[in-house]
Amino acid sequence: GIQVEQSPPDLILQEGANSTLRCNFSDSVNNLQWFHQNPWGQLINLFYIPSGTKQNGRLSATTVATERYSLLYISSSQTTDSGVYFCAVLRNGNKLVFGAGTILRVKS
Amino acid sequence: DAGVTQSPTHLIKTRGQQVTLRCSPKSGHDTVSWYQQALGQGPQFIFQYYEEEERQRGNFPDRFSGHQFPNYSSELNVNALLLGDSALYLCASSLVQGSNTGELFFGEGSRLTVL
Numbered sequence: 001g002i003q004v005e006q007s008p009p010d011l012i013l014q015e016g017a018n019s020t021l022r023c024n025f026s027d028s029v030n031n032l033q034w035f036h037q038n039p040w041g042q043l044i045n046l047f048y049i050p051s052g053t054k055q056n057g058r059l060s061a062t063t064v065a066t067e068r069y070s071l072l073y074i075s076s077s078q079t080t081d082s083g084v085y086f087c088a089v090l091r092n093g094n095k096l097v098f099g100a101g102t103i104l105r106v107k108s
Numbered sequence: 109d110a111g112v113t114q115s116p117t118h119l120i121k122t123r124g125q126q127v128t129l130r131c132s133p134k135s136g137h138d139t140v141s142w143y144q145q146a147l148g149q150g151p152q153f154i155f156q157y158y159e160e161e162e163r164q165r166g167n168f169p170d171r172f173s174g175h176q177f178p179n180y181s182s183e184l185n186v187n188a189l190l191l192g193d194s195a196l197y198l199c200a201s202s203l204v205q206g207s208n209t210g211e212l213f214f215g216e217g218s219r220l221t222v223l
Contacts (some may be wrong), residue, residue, distance in 0.1 A: 013191045033211065041196050043151075045145040086150055094141065094209040096200075098150030 002027045002091045006099035013106050015076050021072040021102045022033050023087030030092035034072050036083050037101070043086070046072070077106045111137055112215035114199050120148045120221045121189050129184045129218045135199030139163075139180035142174060145196040145217075149153060157182050160205060186220075 003026040013019055023032075036045040046060040047054050049070065054061055058077075063070040074081055082105050088096040113132045121127050127197050131138045143151035153166035157176035176182045180201075186193055196219050200212040 031211070038195075040216065041145075041198075041219065042216045043198065045211070045213060047156070048211040087195060088212075089138075094139075094156045094158075095153040095166060095207075096141075096143075096151075096212060097153070100150050 001090060001095050002029070003090055004006070004097055004099035006085075006087055006102050008102060009068040009100065010103045011105070013104065015077060015079060015106055015108050017077050018075045019077060019104070020074070020086075021074070021085055021104075022068040023072070023099055025070075025087075025089050027066050027068070027091055028065065030089050031096070032070055033088050033096070034044075034061055034086050035086045035088065036081075037086060046085075061101060062092050075102075077104075079106045082106045091103075112199055112201050112213055114197075114215035114218050116218055117216065118219045118221075119223060122223050123189055123191060125222075126185065126187045127191050127220060128169050128182065129186075129197050129199075129220075131184070131201075132181045133143045133199075134213050137201035137203055137213070138180055139202045139204055140176055140180065141202070141209070141212065141214060142182070142184045142209060142216075143198040143200065144168070144175055147195075156173030156209070179222060189222045195211070196220075222223060 035043040051065040084101045088098045141156040142154040145151040155165040196217045
């Protein structure tokens with residue numbers, strides 16, 4: 001099956017810093033989503049981005065489908081950005097495959 | 109616009125018991141998927157329901173079963189609980205897009221502890 005690798009596994013930032021999270025996948029995909037999991041466990045949708053670039057406030061994402069990677073940019077980080085960020089892909093059918101996540105800690 | 113809702117939020121069971129978890133999809137969605145998330149890991153696909161049928165299944169034993177009702181809500185049943193079934197169970201809803209699944213939206217999850 002398709003493999004999803006996220007890097008880095010852990011990231012500690014000072015408030016106000018910028019960061020880039022990476023997601024590599026092993027095959028072509030029909031769907032790619034980025035999620036933020038809050039401390040209570042809920043997965044919050046950040047981007048639905050099988051290809052191209054999108055921006056939402058301080059967050060933006062780029063997926064280069066031909067090179068099988070996606071990047072999530074966080075600018076001017078805030079303590080509320082802390083949590084786990086997941087990339088998930090769907091190749092064929094109905095099963096989203098998740099990466100192991102990036103744990104982000106933003107210190108004030 | 110109501111999002112995906114799950115119940116109960118927390119529950120504790122003992123080994124060998126059975127559990128039923130419930131999910132109501134986001135308004136307008138017709139497909140429900142269930143995922144299991146063990147501590148420190150990414151969610152793993154259990155199965156998906158569409159038109160009251162199991163559409164696809166992940167690598168989970170038959171102890172895990174489900175149902176979808178005419179109003180698109182769904183239940184996940186786990187029989188003969190094992191300690192290893194302790195996890196966060198996440199429900200996601202979406203709209204079918206041809207043969208594939210569209211963007212998924214997740215509920216807050218049901219945290220199951222098996223003692």
